[in-house]
Amino acid sequence: MTAIVAGGVDCDLHPAVPHLTSLLPYLDDYWRDQVTTRGMVDLVSQSYPANSPISARPDWRPAQGKPGSRLEDMQAQALDPFEVAYGICNPLYGVQMVFSEDMATAFCRALNDWLAKEWLDRDSRLRGSIVIPVQNVEKSVAEIERCAADKRFVQVLMLVMGDMPLGKRHYWPIYAAAERLGLPIGIHAGSNYHNPPTSVGWGSYHIEDYVAQAQAFQTQLTSLIVEGVFARHPNLKMVMLESGFTWLPPFLWRLHKFWRGIRMETPWVDRAPLEIVRSNIRFSLQPVDAPDDPALLNRLLDHMQSDELLLFSTDYPHWQFDGNDALPKGLSPELVRKIMIDNPLATYGRLRATQEATP
């Protein structure tokens, strides 16, 4: 195994909402009554079926309740053993799936307040991502602005598979708000299931959905780059969470090749796509979708042509590795330091600000 360094940043932790009723204290009277009188029980996404092995490591699975639903477990299983200075909480809850813009807005607001009160307030290492009701861009911007007042929110969270390609100008007010407030956009694996999770239709098996996440990330990266999001917002960072990264070099070769031939179609892309990725896009480490052989991994990292792209993550409580082997074999100590400390701090301006304020 590769040794960790203390004081890193875990960029992808998943605190679980135990139950929809856990959010009741954070809903207004109307929505509290709506949940109880309608008998709404929970918002369950099939992205992580409860009993699927990937949804939780066996030794991280609690006797009762959802994996990742107790702070004490997260502390003992992730924050303490990996000796991180910060852990970024990315709640994956079904709020993006509902079709009502108003319900989504109420639930996102409750979810963000729940995260601040029940997680961020209780462990000073924790930071949060703002979950937004992407169903409505104006409400999303308002929720970003509301939560951004709390500097412990360091990122805006979106799903990789929503209703439309993420580069569309429809979403740009979200990106403008994020850039203005110093928040990267985290794009996490998962779907709102308004579209099939593969580009060719509905598959039959969970493995099809999970493998297809990488294609979704590629399609979104293409969309974000060619639509000109980073031409308009050059200081905006986006972090691909649970995306894998071994597909990046061949994807970029392909995108670069076609950009060279038809770049006049999108002349605002005035830099090669791989330069845009280097300056604006980052990737969480886990799941490492590379072969176990350190030599192969290092060849792949060479192909990525940058040691600034990867950010440490455990993807807690999802089962991506065993024991404390969050870092793949063969990483140099210099690269470990970059992945665990330097790259996350360079990406998350609000973490850097805290770090500088508390020497």
Next chain:
Amino acid sequence: MTRHVIAPVDEFPPGTRKFLEIDGRPIAVFNIKGEFFGLLNRCPHQGASLCEGPLIGLAQSKDPGEIEYTRLGEIIRCPWHGWEFDIRTGQSYCDPRRFRVKAYPAHVEAGAEVVKGPYVAETIKVAVESDYVVVEL
């Protein structure tokens, strides 16, 4: 550098191009609105006959969705992979430092000058009273 007389001006109207082989090299000369440009007719990418591609303008943008389209007809686009080259400099748009097609100066000279030499008149018969397109390589 040798100067090659390739055509009388009045047989080389604006909007046309001529393909030649000079010293074993495939050359194309363009008349763009009365200005003449010579290029090696071989794409530095994969060797296509670059100069058989369409002449387009230069699409640039300062803001997504807003396109400034200038220099109409001064960009040659390779017929194989669509790469753009500046007909004035031979530079590729996508990778100007690594990929450049050889550009040859071309211009008009009076027949009275041309006959003095040292010019290679190719197969052109030079008359003092006419103007000629000359390319240097």
